[in-house]
Amino acid sequence: MSSSSANLSNESIFRMYRQMVRIRTFEDNANQLYLSAKMPGLTHMYSGEEAVAVGICEALTSDDKITSTHRGHGHCVAKGAEFKAMFCELLGREEGYCRGKGGSMHIADQSNGNLGANAIVGGSLGIATGAALSSKLRGTDEVAVCFFGDGATAQGLMYEVMNMAALWNLPVIYACENNGYSEYTKTEEIAAGSITARAEAFGIESHQVDGQDVLAVNKLTEELVARARAGEGPFFLELMTYRYHGHHVGDINREYYRAKEEESEWKSNRDPIIRLRGYMIENGIATEAEIDAINEEVFKDASDAVEYALNAKYPDPSEVDMHVFTDVKHALA
Amino acid sequence: MRNITLSQAVNEALAEEMRRDETVFIIGEDVAEAGTPFKILSGLVEEFGTNRVIDTPISEPGFMGMGVGAAMTGMRPVVDLMFGDFIFLVMDQLCNQAAKTHYMSGGKLNVPMVLRTNLGATRRSAAQHSQSLHAIVAHIPGIKVALPSSAYEAKGLLKTAIRDNNPVVIFEDKLMYQDKAEVPEEEYCIPFGEANIKREGTDITLIGTSSMVQVCEKAAEILAAEGISAEVIDPRTIVPLDEKTLVESAKKTSRVIVVDEGHQSFGTTSEIASRINEKAFYYLDAPALRMGAMDVPIPFSPALEDITVPTAEGVAENARKLVRGELINAA
Numbered sequence: 001m002s003s004s005s006a007n008l009s010n011e012s013i014f015r016m017y018r019q020m021v022r023i024r025t026f027e028d029n030a031n032q033l034y035l036s037a038k039m040p041g042l043t044h045m046y047s048g049e050e051a052v053a054v055g056i057c058e059a060l061t062s063d064d065k066i067t068s069t070h071r072g073h074g075h076c077v078a079k080g081a082e083f084k085a086m087f088c089e090l091l092g093r094e095e096g097y098c099r100g101k102g103g104s105m106h107i108a109d110q111s112n113g114n115l116g117a118n119a120i121v122g123g124s125l126g127i128a129t130g131a132a133l134s135s136k137l138r139g140t141d142e143v144a145v146c147f148f149g150d151g152a153t154a155q156g157l158m159y160e161v162m163n164m165a166a167l168w169n170l171p172v173i174y175a176c177e178n179n180g181y182s183e184y185t186k187t188e189e190i191a192a193g194s195i196t197a198r199a200e201a202f203g204i205e206s207h208q209v210d211g212q213d214v215l216a217v218n219k220l221t222e223e224l225v226a227r228a229r230a231g232e233g234p235f236f237l238e239l240m241t242y243r244y245h246g247h248h249v250g251d252i253n254r255e256y257y258r259a260k261e262e263e264s265e266w267k268s269n270r271d272p273i274i275r276l277r278g279y280m281i282e283n284g285i286a287t288e289a290e291i292d293a294i295n296e297e298v299f300k301d302a303s304d305a306v307e308y309a310l311n312a313k314y315p316d317p318s319e320v321d322m323h324v325f326t327d328v329k330h331a332l333a
Numbered sequence: 334m335r336n337i338t339l340s341q342a343v344n345e346a347l348a349e350e351m352r353r354d355e356t357v358f359i360i361g362e363d364v365a366e367a368g369t370p371f372k373i374l375s376g377l378v379e380e381f382g383t384n385r386v387i388d389t390p391i392s393e394p395g396f397m398g399m400g401v402g403a404a405m406t407g408m409r410p411v412v413d414l415m416f417g418d419f420i421f422l423v424m425d426q427l428c429n430q431a432a433k434t435h436y437m438s439g440g441k442l443n444v445p446m447v448l449r450t451n452l453g454a455t456r457r458s459a460a461q462h463s464q465s466l467h468a469i470v471a472h473i474p475g476i477k478v479a480l481p482s483s484a485y486e487a488k489g490l491l492k493t494a495i496r497d498n499n500p501v502v503i504f505e506d507k508l509m510y511q512d513k514a515e516v517p518e519e520e521y522c523i524p525f526g527e528a529n530i531k532r533e534g535t536d537i538t539l540i541g542t543s544s545m546v547q548v549c550e551k552a553a554e555i556l557a558a559e560g561i562s563a564e565v566i567d568p569r570t571i572v573p574l575d576e577k578t579l580v581e582s583a584k585k586t587s588r589v590i591v592v593d594e595g596h597q598s599f600g601t602t603s604e605i606a607s608r609i610n611e612k613a614f615y616y617l618d619a620p621a622l623r624m625g626a627m628d629v630p631i632p633f634s635p636a637l638e639d640i641t642v643p644t645a646e647g648v649a650e651n652a653r654k655l656v657r658g659e660l661i662n663a664a
Contacts, residue, residue: 065406067402096439097438097439097441098437098438098439098441099439099440100439101436101437101438101439102437102438102439106437106438108438110438110441110442111441115402115405115406115442116434116437116438116442118430120425120429120430123398123425123426123429123430124430125398126394126395126396126397126398126399126401126402126426126430127398127399127401127402127405127430128402129395129398129399129402130398130399130400130401130402130403130404130405130406130410131402131403131405131406132402133399133402133403134402134403134406134407134408135406137358137384137385137403137408138356138406138407138408142406144402156394157394157395157398157425157426160390160392160394160395160396161392161395161398161399163390163392163395164389164390164392164395164396164399167390322440323435323436323438323439323440324435324436324474324475325435325475325477325499326435326440326443326498326499327497327498327499328573331474
């Protein structure tokens with residue numbers, strides 16, 4: 001791997017490896033649930049981008065806030081969510097993190113500082129920046145990380161909130177996951193100029209980083225989080241990454257916008273999990289057997305959770321008008 | 334009792350709540366030293382400082398979204414939107430984010446945020462500074478909507494709004510900021526969802542919102558002189574709506590006119606009239622009548638603008654017709 005991990009504990013490296021495998025495994029299971037028509041609706045796979053969510057969230061505490069996107073399962077896992085409640089949410093069951101009211105696109109373990117996955121592209125830029133303002137007003141050292149894609153850089157809200165974050169030195173990190181595609185369109189066709197230059201125009205320190213290198217992502221984020229806590233924010237990261245699947249699980253025949261050779265090049269030569277595994281073995285951090293054991297444990301955990309969720313209860317129909325307002329049990333009663 | 338302006342009432346409500354609860358803060362354009370173009374917030378930045386009365390760039394979606402994020406993480410922002418017309422700029426943050434967060438999270442996240450803005454025509458401000466857009470917000474589940482009709486309501490409803498754990502949009506009539514009303518010195522809040530019967534009557538019910546309450550009261554005076562007894566009711570909040578009080582009055586008088594400054598079609602008047610027609614049908618002598626703003630963009634010229642909004646004379650004229658039975662089956 002390109003980065004040095006001199007200050008990184010083996011425990012942290014193991015945790016990041018495990019979290020990346022958990023995300024990949026969650027997505028593989030979610031894809032199977034879709035293909036076997038057991039999952040309502042569609043979902044957007046995070047596979048391929050694991051190092052971004054994991055490298056960043058490893059640098060955060062559970063009090064730090066994140067906002068996530070329609071491609072949000074990875075952020076949710078990385079911020080500490082459990083498989084059972086995630087699969088229950090994906091399948092619209094009562095025990096889901098959102099009691100089945102959010103589904104894939106709004107999945108979040110709110111107790112770990114995840115302020116929600118947002119299905120409006122760029123829709124959470126204000127929320128994350130507001131969480132950073134709140135942190136400052138409340139006198140805490142919490143940092144907010146806003147995950148969004150390259151497509152969201154075309155939304156005006158980003159420029160409004162980056163301006164205010166820079167004016168007021170807010171502890172927010174804008175994490176732009178550049179996976180090369182804005183839905184079904186190449187990023188170079190929708191983004192003029194450089195993405196980091198957008199933030200630099202506001203005087204925001206910006207970095208482009210290899211989003212397939214979890215150690216590099218983590219190292220940089222650790223530094224920036226510490227500086228944001230010290231009042232030096234905001235920061236902007238452009239994480240160069242790749243989504244292995246289509247825009248969503250139903251986007252299967254996609255050669256009209258993306259070549260299969262390109263996909264296999266990223267999967268074979270730049271996969272973040274394969275790269276970290278190789279690094280761990282080469283540097284004597286783990287044995288093949290130890291890594292295989294982690295994988296097996298995660299696969300089993302996921303298949304148990306899928307089985308549990310498939311048999312879990314749907315919410316009672318009486319829940320339909322609950323949670324419209326905080327203080328009214330049933331809004332339509 | 335003392336009389337203060339609606340503007341002073343709003344200022345007092347904010348100051349009292351900010352003294353009571355340090356998580357309450359104001360954010361918006363020219364809210365600090367300028368105290369807004371209407372000078373409503375004058376003095377607050379001097380007392381509470383620029384950390385709690387925060388001037389923003391002209392970026393409505395930006396500061397609205399930040400209000401949502403701050404509300405989700407322990408603060409109680411009062412977001413100041415200079416003109417109600419600008420609500421179209423913040424619709425995603427208000428309707429897709431603030432309104433749905435509690436529901437989409439299965440009740441785990443709250444957005445205790447107030448959006449203070451205004452409504453009202455006849456200020457010669459033309460089509461982009463004169464609209465009354467509360468019905469558009471009320472259409473979206475998850476947002477409470479308050480429409481104060483005087484300084485007294487403006488203070489009591491705003492204090493309740495700030496203490497509410499849901500997103501609340503409060504629309505003040507921008508033509509009423511200098512109107513005075515009796516406001517007690519001692520603290521009070523006005524609960525949401527409780528209509529106020531401003532005047533009791535037996536022949537017809539006039540339901541008015543915001544400044545249209547005054548229009549209805551003037552119409553009731555005109556009608557009283559002619560021997561027609563009009564009941565005037567102010568719902569005070571349209572979400573939640575005190576349907577019970579409105580329906581009971583309709584059953585009692587058997588005739589209803591709903592008066593509101595939003596556009597008539599698909600609006601507040603339509604919704605309230607429809608509920609009365611559904612719930613009090615067999616008690617009515619005529620269908621409940623709607624009187625909203627004309628379905629045209631608000632024009633600039635006084636000669637045109639004044640005819641777009643309901644007037645006391647217009648309400649009285651329709652009331653006479655209803656009482657005479659002329660509008661039966663003609664609504």
